[in-house]
Amino acid sequence: MFVETVLLEGHLLDSHTLSKILDQILRQGGQYELMELSVGRRRQDPTRAKLFLRTDTRERMKDLVTYVRQQGGEVAEPRDVTLSPAPAEGVFPDDFYSTTNLETWVQVSGEEIQVAGEAMDLGIRVNLSNRTAESVPMDQVRKGDLYVCGSDGIRIVPLLKSAEARAREAFGFMQSEVSAEKPRLLAIRQVADALKECHGGGGRNLLVLGPAVVHSGAVASVSRMLETGIFHLLFGGNAVAVHDIEWALFGTSLGVNIETGEPVPAGHRHHLRAINTVRAAGGIRQAVEKGIVTRGIMYTAVRKNVDVLLAGSVRDDGPLPEVVTDILQAKKMMRSRLAGVGVAVMAATALHAIATGNMLPARVRTFCVDINPGTVVKLMDRGSSQTVPIVMDCESFFHELVGHLT
Amino acid sequence: MTTPRFLMCRPDYYAVRYEINPWMNRQVQPNHGRAVIQWESLVRLLSVHLGATVSLLPPLEQQPDLVFTANAGFVSGKVFIPSRFRYPQRRGEEAWFRKWFEENGYQTRELPGEAFFEGFGDALPFNGMVFAGYRFRSDIQAHRELGRLLDVQVVSLELTDDRFYHLDTCFCPLETGDVLYYPRAFDRYAIEAIRGTVEREHLIPVDEAEANSFCCNAISVRTSVLMNTGSPRLTARLNGRGYEVFTTDLSEFVKSGGSAKCLTLRLE
Numbered sequence: 001m002f003v004e005t006v007l008l009e010g011h012l013l014d015s016h017t018l019s020k021i022l023d024q025i026l027r028q029g030g031q032y033e034l035m036e037l038s039v040g041r042r043r044q045d046p047t048r049a050k051l052f053l054r055t056d057t058r059e060r061m062k063d064l065v066t067y068v069r070q071q072g073g074e075v076a077e078p079r080d081v082t083l084s085p086a087p088a089e090g091v092f093p094d095d096f097y098s099t100t101n102l103e104t105w106v107q108v109s110g111e112e113i114q115v116a117g118e119a120m121d122l123g124i125r126v127n128l129s130n131r132t133a134e135s136v137p138m139d140q141v142r143k144g145d146l147y148v149c150g151s152d153g154i155r156i157v158p159l160l161k162s163a164e165a166r167a168r169e170a171f172g173f174m175q176s177e178v179s180a181e182k183p184r185l186l187a188i189r190q191v192a193d194a195l196k197e198c199h200g201g202g203g204r205n206l207l208v209l210g211p212a213v214v215h216s217g218a219v220a221s222v223s224r225m226l227e228t229g230i231f232h233l234l235f236g237g238n239a240v241a242v243h244d245i246e247w248a249l250f251g252t253s254l255g256v257n258i259e260t261g262e263p264v265p266a267g268h269r270h271h272l273r274a275i276n277t278v279r280a281a282g283g284i285r286q287a288v289e290k291g292i293v294t295r296g297i298m299y300t301a302v303r304k305n306v307d308v309l310l311a312g313s314v315r316d317d318g319p320l321p322e323v324v325t326d327i328l329q330a331k332k333m334m335r336s337r338l339a340g341v342g343v344a345v346m347a348a349t350a351l352h353a354i355a356t357g358n359m360l361p362a363r364v365r366t367f368c369v370d371i372n373p374g375t376v377v378k379l380m381d382r383g384s385s386q387t388v389p390i391v392m393d394c395e396s397f398f399h400e401l402v403g404h405l406t
Numbered sequence: 407m408t409t410p411r412f413l414m415c416r417p418d419y420y421a422v423r424y425e426i427n428p429w430m431n432r433q434v435q436p437n438h439g440r441a442v443i444q445w446e447s448l449v450r451l452l453s454v455h456l457g458a459t460v461s462l463l464p465p466l467e468q469q470p471d472l473v474f475t476a477n478a479g480f481v482s483g484k485v486f487i488p489s490r491f492r493y494p495q496r497r498g499e500e501a502w503f504r505k506w507f508e509e510n511g512y513q514t515r516e517l518p519g520e521a522f523f524e525g526f527g528d529a530l531p532f533n534g535m536v537f538a539g540y541r542f543r544s545d546i547q548a549h550r551e552l553g554r555l556l557d558v559q560v561v562s563l564e565l566t567d568d569r570f571y572h573l574d575t576c577f578c579p580l581e582t583g584d585v586l587y588y589p590r591a592f593d594r595y596a597i598e599a600i601r602g603t604v605e606r607e608h609l610i611p612v613d614e615a616e617a618n619s620f621c622c623n624a625i626s627v628r629t630s631v632l633m634n635t636g637s638p639r640l641t642a643r644l645n646g647r648g649y650e651v652f653t654t655d656l657s658e659f660v661k662s663g664g665s666a667k668c669l670t671l672r673l674e
Contacts, residue, residue, distance in 0.1 A: 010550040014603065015562040016595035017546070043535070044559045046550065072546035072562070 001054060002061035003105065003112075003157055005035075005076040006068050008049040013039065018049055021071050030055045030064050050076075054157065081106045081153035083126055083146040090141050092123045097148045099124060099135050101362040101384070103157040106133050106148055112155070118361040119335070124148040137335075139328050187367075187390050188397065192404035194343045194365050195230050203342030204232040208356050209297070210349025212371075213394055214243035214253045218347075219296055221398035226300040228405050233337055234301055234308045235356055236349070238316035238323045241284065241298050241308075245320075246274040248296035275318035283321040284308075309333055311352070335359050343367075348394045350375045357384035369397045410627050412452060413506075413671040415463040417441045417473045422662055426493045427542075427571050429663035441658035445473070448632075448669060451652050456627045461673065463506050469499050474664045475671040476574060478503035479525040482556055486512040489525040492543050515555060521547035526671055527572035532579035535559040535603070539573025541566070561603055563596035569618070574667050576617060580626040584608045584647070586640070588617035616640050620656070620665035634665045 012018040018037075025032045036050035051073070055061040065075055084093035099122045104115040108126055115124050115133045122135035126146050133148075141147075148154065195205050213222060225231070243253045251257055255267025264270070281287040288294075288302040301308050311330035312323040324330040338359055346353035347369040357379050360366060366387045368376045376389035390397065420441055422430050452458040466472055477496070479488040486507040491497045504514055517523055521544075528544040529552060530537045536553075538560050540546040546562050553560040563573060567590065570576035576591035577600075585604050589597055589611050600609070612621055619636030626632075631649050634656040641651045656665045 010546070011553065011559055011561055014559065014599060016599045016602075017562055020564075020593070020595040044553065044557050046553060070541075070546070071564075072550060 001056065001114075002058055003155065004053045004061060004065060005078070005155065006051040006053055006065075006073045007076055008051065008068075008071075008073045009046050010072055012047040012049060017071055018047075021051070021068060021073065024067055024071075025053065025064060028055075028064055028067070029060060052157065078107045078112075078155060079152045080110065081108060081124075081126070081148045082150045083108075083128075084149045085144050085146055086141045087143065089143050090139055091143075092138060092141055093147050093149055095149045096123045097151065097154060098122070100156060101360060103361070103363070104135075105155040105157070107153040107155070108133070117335070118363075119338075119359045121358060124154075137331065140332075184390060184392050184397075185400065187388065188400045189404055190388070191343075191345060191367050191390075192401055194367075195345070195405070198342035198365075199230055201342070204340045205230055206233040206235065206338070206341045206344040206356070207231045208235045208344065208346040208349060208352050209240045210236065210347065210352060211239035211243045211253075212348035213240060213297070213398075214247055214258075215256075216348065216393060216395040217258050218395040218398045219244060219247055219258070221395065221402045222297050223295070223300040225398060225402045225405060226297065226304055226306060228402075229304055230405055231306055231345075233341065234297075234306050235334065235352055236308075236310055237352060238310060238312055238319040240349075241310055241320050241322070242271050242275055242318065244297040245278060245284070245287070245293055246271045248293045248299060249274050249277065272317060275320060278320050279318065285322075307337060309337060311355070313351075331355075331359075345369070346379070347397065350378055353379050354382055357382060357387070360384065362386045369394050408674060410456065410458040411461060411673040412458055412625075413461050413463055413475045413478070413673055414445075414449065414669060415473050415475050416465050417445050417659075418465040419467045419470050420465075420473045420659075420662075421470045423470050424493075424495045426495060427663040428569050429660065431661075434661055436658040436661045444654070444656050444658050445669065447654050448656065448666060451632055451654055452625070452670070455652055456625070456630050456632065458627065461510075463503070466498070466502055469496070469502065471496055471662065472499050472502065473659070474527075474662070474668040475503075476668045477524050477527040477572075478671055479507070480523075480529050480552065481507075481512070481526070481671065481673060482531075484512050485556075486514050487517060487523075487525070487552065487555065488514060489527075490517070490521070490523050490548075492522040492524070517548055517551040517555065519547060519551055521545035521551065523548035523552070524572060527574055527668070529560075530573060530577065530579050532585070532604075533583065535561065537561050537563060537573065537577060537579065537600075537603075539563050539565045539577070542568055542571035561599050563599060564593045565591055565596075566593050567591045569663075570622075571663065572668075574623055575620065575663070575665075576622050578622045578624050578626065578667065580624075580631065580649075581628055582626075582649075584610055586610050586612055586622050586624065588612050588614070588622055590614065591617070610640075610643065612637070612640055620660055623665035623667040625666050625670055632666055634660065 031054045033052040035052050039047045101120040105112050113133045117135040125136045126133045247253050250270045252264050252267050252270050278287045284298050285302050288299050293299050310323045312325040344366045368379050368387050369390045371393050373391050380387050488504050524543040528539045538549045541564050549560045549562045570591035576588040578586040616637040620634045621637035621640050624631050624633035629649050632652040635653045644651050
């Protein structure tokens with residue numbers, strides 16, 4: 001991937017040079033993002049534009065830069081980053097640069113280095129001896145390591161749109177605002193297409209679930225979906241697994257019969273019994289292998305070898321043996337499993353959706369399904385602006401989605 | 407009404423000694439005698455019919471194209487912005503032009519940077535702004551600098567046909583607000599820019615045959631237009647719009663890719 005920042009100045013709009021350059025970039029197979037455009041107030045004031053260019057080959061970039069120069073553009077000369085050592089374990093240096101969820105490059109001694117692991121709210125550690133840069137969470141900072149400070153020499157690659165992506169943007173309105181007043185069937189078809197495209201291209205699909213998936217009666221649809229093998233990774237907490245297994249063992253979720261909606265006598269004990277049963281078996285996988293748990297989301301995930309990661313919380317009953325109760329450890333494990341994820345579908349969970357959203361690069365196509373618009377807004381407000389909101393009941397969502405996947 | 411004043415240079419050493427545009431061919435030399443007669447006829451028309459004053463730049467033996475004074479630079483009031491020629495063959499003219507302007511009370515102001523810029527050949531004032539051509543001779547970077555230096559809007563037009571290598575060979579703003587132009591010498595963005603700046607009823611497109619006879623390389627003074635012979639249809643159209651059109655044979659200069667407008671530099 002080759003990137004450049006280009007500055008343009010002149011009567012770019014009156015002369016149509018800006019549109020000429022943008023058209024040519026797309027024609028030559030490049031991508032661009034118009035990052036700044038300031039139009040003079042008086043007729044004689046020049047217009048200034050800052051353009052981000054990206055191509056897949058060095059040759060293409062060379063050709064594009066030549067063209068842009070012929071049209072009066074200048075390639076911005078980036079400066080080196082400022083590096084400072086971390087003053088203590090778990091402490092960034094003052095003025096450390098905090099990352100975004102976008103692809104980031106840093107210039108070190110004149111050389112551009114791509115930062116490994118794009119996710120928001122991290123520091124950038126630079127290793128001068130092997131010339132690498134990676135994003136690091138605060139708790140993993142080691143005293144003396146070098147971190148990028150200030151803002152010089154840092155280049156952020158916006159989500160670039162190819163001609164093809166721009167054409168596909170007929171769907172862009174879905175991202176305009178969060179509302180239940182949207183054509184949801186169209187959105188669900190888009191989710192199905194994205195999942196298939198990612199799977200077909202060798203990428204990994206991530207499903208993040210909250211316990212309401214079980215209460216709302218979506219277990220059957222989610223199980224059928226996992227059966228198709230489209231998802232590779234499942235994130236959740238203790239609760240979704242407990243309720244799912246409660247349903248598998250007793251047909252209830254928090255003591256309520258899923259089919260009839262009626263509370264079952266002594267049903268309030270079901271979820272603790274379910275936890276106890278799994279703990280006695282040694283874990284979810286063992287409970288499935290011993291034939292104790294014979295249906296449901298966890299059952300299907302074990303059978304289909306879906307990589308399941310359950311992160312704990314102080315509210316958890318039990319918890320189930322698989323639940324990672326050290327949250328720093330859980331964060332680390334979540335991060336390490338996100339490599340290669342192309343699509344994330346998050347349903348009926350605010351906490352796990354936000355936790356995962358914080359770790360996802362902006363280029364991951366993210367869909368957030370919740371009956372409550374506030375949940376989706378929360379996720380988007382926390383920086384996961386790439387999220388496509390789908391405000392609807394998750395049982396209906398999964399029922400419809402599985403229809404497109406089978 | 408001010409008297410229009412032009413800077414010209416006698417074609418004493420005019421010849422085709424190199425080839426830097428498709429019109430030039432060293433095998434087809436201009437006839438010196440005829441060139442002098444054509445040049446003098448142009449001076450006569452300017453003085454007698456257009457009421458102009460002509461100032462003369464002394465010719466230089468080693469610079470045959472010095473006769474095309476429009477390429478000296480860009481003049482705004484008493485400010486002279488010298489050209490920076492693309493071809494080394496013409497760079498010897500730069501100091502000679504500069505000397506004349508400095509001796510005649512002009513303040514020289516250089517365009518910053520190193521971009522090529524060929525003066526009134528590629529930059530044409532129009533209604534308080536400037537149309538400027540680029541690609542074959544001037545660089546678009548010079549347009550930006552010109553705009554900054556003069557605090558003026560510069561609309562850049564990319565030229566696409568090397569026969570029309572300077573803007574003044576295919577685009578001619580007239581003092582009335584009308585514009586003659588040969589559309590096929592421009593890319594489509596330039597056409598959009600022209601149409602966005604000049605109202606449609608003021609745009610007068612010319613056809614290829616008349617463009618090839620350098621009808622766009624015309625001199626405009628009030629409602630008079632002076633051009634090379636060979637554009638009867640355009641002449642009739644202009645007459646119909648109330649212009650007085652003067653034509654004079656400048657065929658010896660077309661052999662170098664120049665005509666009426668190239669042979670003159672408007673001083674005031």
